[in-house]
Amino acid sequence: MDLFDIIVSILGSTIRLSIPLLFTALAGLFTERAGVFDIGLEGKMLAAAFASACVAYVTGNAWLGLLGGIGVSILFSLIHGFASITNRGNQIVSGVALNFIAAGLTIVLGQAWFGQGGRTPQLPASGRFSPIILPGADAMRDVPVIGPIYANVISGNNILTYLAFLAVPLSWWVLYRTRFGLRLRAVGENPGAVDTAGISVTWLRYRAVIVAGFLCGFSGAYLSIAQSAAFIKDMSAGKGYIALAALIFAKWKPVPVMFACLLFGFLDAFANFMQGKAVPGIGEVPVQIFQALPYILTCVLLAGFIGIAHPPKAGGVPYTKER
Amino acid sequence: MSGLRIRKGKALSQHPAIELIGIDKSFGAVHANKNINLSVAKGTIHGIIGENGAGKSTLMSILYGFYQADRGEIRVDGQSVAIKDSQAAIGHGIGMVHQHFMLVENFSVLENIMLGAEGGQLLAKGRSGARAELKRLEDEYGLEVDPDAIIEDLPVGTQQRVEILKALYRGADILILDEPTGVLTPAEADHLFKVLKVLRDQGKTVILITHKLREIMAITDDVSVMRRGEMVATRKTAETTVEELAELMVGRRVLLRVEKGEPKVGKVLLSVRNLTVKDSRGVVMVDDVSFDVREGEIVGIAGVAGNGQSELLEAIAGIRKPASGEIQLDGKPIADADPARLRELGLAHIPEDRHHMGLVLKFEEYENAVLGYHRDKRYGSGALLDLNAIRADAAEKIEKYDIRPPNPRLKTANFSGGNQQKIVVAREIERDPKALIIGQPTRGVDIGAIEFIHRRIVEMRDAGKAILLVSVELDEIRSLSDRILVMFAGKVVGEKGADASEQTLGLMMAGIAA
Numbered sequence: 118m119d120l121f122d123i124i125v126s127i128l129g130s131t132i133r134l135s136i137p138l139l140f141t142a143l144a145g146l147f148t149e150r151a152g153v154f155d156i157g158l159e160g161k162m163l164a165a166a167f168a169s170a171c172v173a174y175v176t177g178n179a180w181l182g183l184l185g186g187i188g189v190s191i192l193f194s195l196i197h198g199f200a201s202i203t204n205r206g207n208q209i210v211s212g213v214a215l216n217f218i219a220a221g222l223t224i225v226l227g228q229a230w231f232g233q234g235g236r237t238p239q240l241p242a243s244g245r246f247s248p249i250i251l252p253g254a255d256a257m258r259d260v261p262v263i264g265p266i267y268a269n270v271i272s273g274n275n276i277l278t279y280l281a282f283l284a285v286p287l288s289w290w291v292l293y294r295t296r297f298g299l300r301l302r303a304v305g306e307n308p309g310a311v312d313t314a315g316i317s318v319t320w321l322r323y324r325a326v327i328v329a330g331f332l333c334g335f336s337g338a339y340l341s342i343a344q345s346a347a348f349i350k351d352m353s354a355g356k357g358y359i360a361l362a363a364l365i366f367a368k369w370k371p372v373p374v375m376f377a378c379l380l381f382g383f384l385d386a387f388a389n390f391m392q393g394k395a396v397p398g399i400g401e402v403p404v405q406i407f408q409a410l411p412y413i414l415t416c417v418l419l420a421g422f423i424g425i426a427h428p429p430k431a432g433g434v435p436y437t438k439e440r
Numbered sequence: 441m442s443g444l445r446i447r448k449g450k451a452l453s454q455h456p457a458i459e460l461i462g463i464d465k466s467f468g469a470v471h472a473n474k475n476i477n478l479s480v481a482k483g484t485i486h487g488i489i490g491e492n493g494a495g496k497s498t499l500m501s502i503l504y505g506f507y508q509a510d511r512g513e514i515r516v517d518g519q520s521v522a523i524k525d526s527q528a529a530i531g532h533g534i535g536m537v538h539q540h541f542m543l544v545e546n547f548s549v550l551e552n553i554m555l556g557a558e559g560g561q562l563l564a565k566g567r568s569g570a571r572a573e574l575k576r577l578e579d580e581y582g583l584e585v586d587p588d589a590i591i592e593d594l595p596v597g598t599q600q601r602v603e604i605l606k607a608l609y610r611g612a613d614i615l616i617l618d619e620p621t622g623v624l625t626p627a628e629a630d631h632l633f634k635v636l637k638v639l640r641d642q643g644k645t646v647i648l649i650t651h652k653l654r655e656i657m658a659i660t661d662d663v664s665v666m667r668r669g670e671m672v673a674t675r676k677t678a679e680t681t682v683e684e685l686a687e688l689m690v691g692r693r694v695l696l697r698v699e700k701g702e703p704k705v706g707k708v709l710l711s712v713r714n715l716t717v718k719d720s721r722g723v724v725m726v727d728d729v730s731f732d733v734r735e736g737e738i739v740g741i742a743g744v745a746g747n748g749q750s751e752l753l754e755a756i757a758g759i760r761k762p763a764s765g766e767i768q769l770d771g772k773p774i775a776d777a778d779p780a781r782l783r784e785l786g787l788a789h790i791p792e793d794r795h796h797m798g799l800v801l802k803f804e805e806y807e808n809a810v811l812g813y814h815r816d817k818r819y820g821s822g823a824l825l826d827l828n829a830i831r832a833d834a835a836e837k838i839e840k841y842d843i844r845p846p847n848p849r850l851k852t853a854n855f856s857g858g859n860q861q862k863i864v865v866a867r868e869i870e871r872d873p874k875a876l877i878i879g880q881p882t883r884g885v886d887i888g889a890i891e892f893i894h895r896r897i898v899e900m901r902d903a904g905k906a907i908l909l910v911s912v913e914l915d916e917i918r919s920l921s922d923r924i925l926v927m928f929a930g931k932v933v934g935e936k937g938a939d940a941s942e943q944t945l946g947l948m949m950a951g952i953a954a
């Protein structure tokens with residue numbers, strides 16, 4: 118493989134690895150801009166992945182699988198909302214609890230239903246989102262430079278990938294061009310302003326967590342029925358936390374969120390690529406070093422390289438009027 | 441909900457604009473409003489006066505639908521109405537400017553005005569209409585503001601203007617203002633009063649909450665007095681006096697002036713030279729400030745909140761590192777000392793915000809009574825505290841400072857603002873420091889405690905201590921200080937004697953005169 122092929126191949130997997138991050142980070146964008154911390158993204162994604170795989174296996178229909186994932190993820194969101202919005206509980210505790218529940222429940226239910234140690238059975242082709250070959254991809258393949266990029270990076274992804282990139286401008290538009298977005302951003306900064314303007318803080322925040330559940334449904338489904346052909350236990354593998362880091366790195370803005378997710382996806386792809394390869398001048402480096410790169414980068418970036426990240430002011434604080 | 445609403449043309453009826461009947465409200469154990477009756481006539485400016493904690497904000501927040509009353513009835517224009525949230529209040533033509541502004545700080549003025557009255561699902565649709573309506577309101581009432589400015593970049597006086605415009609934009613006929621002048625220069629307050637008079641003359645009803653007697657006399661038509669959750673009296677302003685209102689507020693006769701003799705000034709104790717301090721964003725907040733405070737004098741720093749006084753205090757108290765300049769205490773440089781070292785050297789600090797800096801509200805009283813001095817040998821040796829000694833000491837201070845209830849084991853949050861402040865004052869003064877720096881000594885403190893704290897400060901001065909006093913209450917600065925420095929935009933713009941007039945100081949505080 119020459120260098121160019123390597124680059125194309127890394128870019129291709131960058132895209133694939135970024136998608137779950139992107140959906141999840143956008144989900145977090147909606148909750149956190151509304152002033153609700155969402156450490157439970159990981160759990161929602163995992164639960165959605167499991168639900169999607171189950172439904173897709175039973176029905177043999179990928180779209181129904183996606184719907185199942187969205188449904189379960191929204192249910193998790195509502196539990197988070199009930200604990201932290203209605204009952205004003207600690208948002209971090211509620212989120213962490215959901216992560217534990219998702220991790221445990223998916224394995225227990227998976228084992229009980231399918232008896233494969235927490236896996237779900239292999240999905241039939243109809244139960245998966247398969248790659249879509251864009252028109253002209255094959256014809257273009259031989260055009261220098263852009264040909265391979267078009268054929269291997271832009272074309273050949275599944276529908277969820279394209280939806281993820283569509284979700285970025287859409288999120289931006291909702292946040293900055295609609296009444297809902299204006300109110301959502303306001304409630305994350307000063308819920309008192311929203312309340313005294315005659316708008317229900319509770320309902321607004323509920324809508325935000327529901328949107329987040331919806332988006333996490335996509336990321337979960339992507340993991341189990343698009344990227345893979347089954348649910349594997351713990352398959353979210355900390356992506357929810359990385360998405361959260363990307364969100365902070367992007368200072369809670371939709372377009373930077375996309376770039377942050379692509380960056381983390383790239384590091385992941387790069388780590389995979391370096392597996393078992395020698396670094397010139399150093400020799401073979403344990404693969405763990407590369408796998409740790411995204412996390413190290415997260416620490417470094419968050420520790421100050423991005424300047425001060427101002428989170429939504431009311432973030433993490435339940436709205437109470439009576440002390 | 442749509443943006444502008446046009447109410448049915450209202451024939452001027454004889455009903456009062458607002459009637460509150462038997463309003464009752466408790467927050468847990470605190471009975472904030474006790475069976476309140478109030479009637480506000482149309483087209484008047486009605487003052488509500490009372491000490492801090494009397495229940496004024498609570499009552500008006502109930503009218504605005506922010507809180508729900510436990511009992512009682514609200515009538516608007518003679519009609520009994522249920523106000524279950526602010527939306528309902530807005531619907532009845534009630535608008536409110538809260539004591540702590542309800543603005544989204546990183547939004548533009550226009551976005552803040554539109555919030556909740558956007559005029560449709562998409563922002564683009566309502567925006568131009570909002571802009572035009574805003575322009576009309578600005579012109580009509582002389583409330584200029586740049587619709588595209590971001591709130592956090594605006595001075596507080598302008599932010600308040602935005603709050604008023606917000607209410608007018610929603611079509612308010614009855615405008616409630618909660619302590620609106622606390623954040624304003626005297627000139628800005630005058631302008632506000634002019635605006636309120638214009639509003640009244642156009643038939644709107646204004647309810648003005650304040651604890652400043654002077655404002656009541658200057659602008660209101662009627663005044664109602666609240667004390668400890670009760671409505672104790674309503675008077676025509678023209679038929680009452682400052683003395684009567686003060687007595688109604690406090691429930692006994694009060695001395696409105698501080699009595700003090702001539703200062704006996706000694707050597708310089710606290711000296712500040714070319715001090716420059718930046719805030720956490722790197723903005724210069726204190727700009728090349730120099731002054732001295734001598735033994736036996738009180739130097740007051742006047743200024744509108746946010747002109748660098750807080751940062752100045754923090755720098756002297758060792759909480760914020762100065763960017764450059766020198767600070768000396770009794771000849772020793774202290775710009776690099778931390779607060780513990782400063783205490784050892786004899787500098788006591790009563791911080792501006794007792795909740796964030798002076799006290800740990802969840803601690804019991806006796807714990808706060810030694811906070812910062814807990815390393816003292818009197819309170820234990822080694823790693824262990826001698827709790828008995830600490831409690832005995834706390835009990836002694838409680839007695840001496842008349843802190844109520846007299847229980848060192850009570851959680852500090854359960855003391856009233858005035859008593860909390862006394863805990864801080866007792867702790868700092870009783871260590872017999874050489875110099876004392878004080879920020880907002882009576883913010884949120886009732887008149888009785890104000891009297892007490894002022895007397896203590898004057899006693900300290902007469903005992904030969906050097907005292908630096910920062911307060912946004914101009915009256916407090918004028919009545920306590922021997923010399924007055926005025927801060928504006930981080931600089932000391934001038935020095936005046938204790939006899940300086942309010943107008944002179946007011947102009948300096950606004951940066952107009954020096």
Ligand SMILES: Nc1ncnc2c1ncn2[C@@H]1O[C@H](COP(=O)(O)OP(=O)(O)O)[C@@H](O)[C@H]1O
Nearest residue numbers: 438439440467470472492493494495496497498
């Ligand atoms: N949101 C709240 N929760 C609990 N207690 C409150 C709340 N608001 C006010 N209080 C209490 O009610 C009393 C009256 O307060 P407030 O109406 O703010 O007085 P004022 O505006 O006259 O200074 C005070 O004792 C205060 O501590």
Ligand SMILES: [Mg+2]
Nearest residue numbers: 496497539618
């Ligand atoms: Mg108040």
